[in-house]
Amino acid sequence: MDTDTSRTLERALYEVKRTIVGQDVLLERLFVALLARGHVLVEGVPGLAKTLAVKTVARVIGGEFHRIQFTPDLVPADLVGTRIYNQRDGEFQVALGPVFANLVLADEINRAPAKVQSALLEVMEERQVTIGRQTYPAPEPFLVMATENPIESEGTYPLPEAQVDRFMLKVLVDYPSPAEEFVIVERMVAGLPDTGAVLSPEAVAQLQTHVETVYVDPSVIEYAVELASATRAPSRVGRDDLARFVTYGASPRASISLVLAARALALLRGRDHVLPTDVRELAPDVLRHRVVLSYEALADDLQPDDVIRPIIGAVRVPATPLGERPTGSELSGIRQEGTEPWTPPAR
Incomplete structure (x- = not known):
């Protein structure tokens, strides 16, 4: 393997770990899914830095990040976008939804009804969205990290097995050790370091091609x-x-x-x-x-x-x-x- 590729990936992981403490498995699996063009389902209680992890990875790869909070009143158009009638021009214009980003965090995906879950999982599988008669491709690279809360089941809509099967990986996130939690609190008190872009979306696309070799x-x-x-x-x-x-x-x-x-x-x-x-x-x-x-x-x-x-x-x-x-x-x-x-x- 080319040494430059190895060093670049090491630097990218190191840059993320400057901010995230004690979630080595999650971070590694996020990079695995990103390189393999897959998606990740994460199960863990609130407060374990799941959002911060994917947001930091987005900064490191120089990509765009969107977070979607799933709620029971969400509709598919809130995710993928919709057509809006412009009275001045007398034409419909398309407003693309938040799924059009390089890294998308679907927070508590099981809180949204089946139609919304299906809309997200469709763009995950097809990497495109059809609005009206137009098809819009998702950006590259494209990674969805969906989260589930294991300790609360009221007001949730469990994902059907056929839909869960679309996720490449399901990662279980546990509490940090006391030593790791000390470092986490210390970093938050002192202020998180600025995260720089080590890669670019184009570089990630090249790495995805490299994986195939x-x-x-x-x-x-x-x-x-x-x-x-x-x-x-x-x-x-x-x-x-x-x-x-x-x-x-x-x-x-x-x-x-x-x-x-x-x-x-x-x-x-x-x-x-x-x-x-x-x-x-x-x-x-x-x-x-x-x-x-x-x-x-x-x-x-x-x-x-x-x-x-x-x-x-x-x-x-x-x-x-x-x-x-x-x-x-x-x-x-x-x-x-x-x-x-x-x-x-x-x-």
Whole structure:
């Protein structure tokens, strides 16, 4: 991997961490989603710097940031925009909504009704909005970070599974440690440092293209598929005891997200190839919102992670010789439908 790319990403993360304390996983996942062209769903109680985190990332990449507070009276036009009649000109003019920004914070997304949630998730998936007969593309790069409050359920509209599946990652944010909280209070008392732009939207777009060149060994792809498949049938990996807790497992979109996110994580960590451990580390964030638990699991007060982590632990991690990319003749041995899996050549 090119050293300049690695140093640029390190500087960007360092600049964000000058402001944000104790949210290393969230910050790393935000950059992963940004590089992999995905979106992030964050669950955490109020006051954990979720808004400040995404706002700081927007400053570091030199992009535009918009925050949308979701409420029960919100309508789709409040998000995507609408047509306004101009009496002076006698014509309709389009007023674009707040989703037209590089980083969008959808605060408490589960407080808005289904129509509003669908409007946001449509622009996330299609990266465009149709108003009247005109289609308006979302800016590049484009990242949506939606938040949910786990401690309050009154007046909320839970996201349907089909819509939650559109998020690449779901990150759980916990309280900081006492030492981290001391630093947070100290920084707020002294005043937050000015955050400078390390990147530009154009530079981020180039990095997104660079991610596509990160090498993924076929055995790593097979590992990602096996992880997603194991959530649908835990008995395949010897966890028959967990089958009764799962109603629906992760969709094939989970396998795709695992590989795409792992490539971004590899680039962020200065590598030009994906390790199986990259996939394993990201698996809980990719799978936890895609697994539908059974009523029995809910009755036992189980969380998705209580079921997912044992399943991940039961799937064998492949031992892949790194840096040995298959040649054209070897590629013909990669598993297709009904053929044997490809095995890397001996050193």
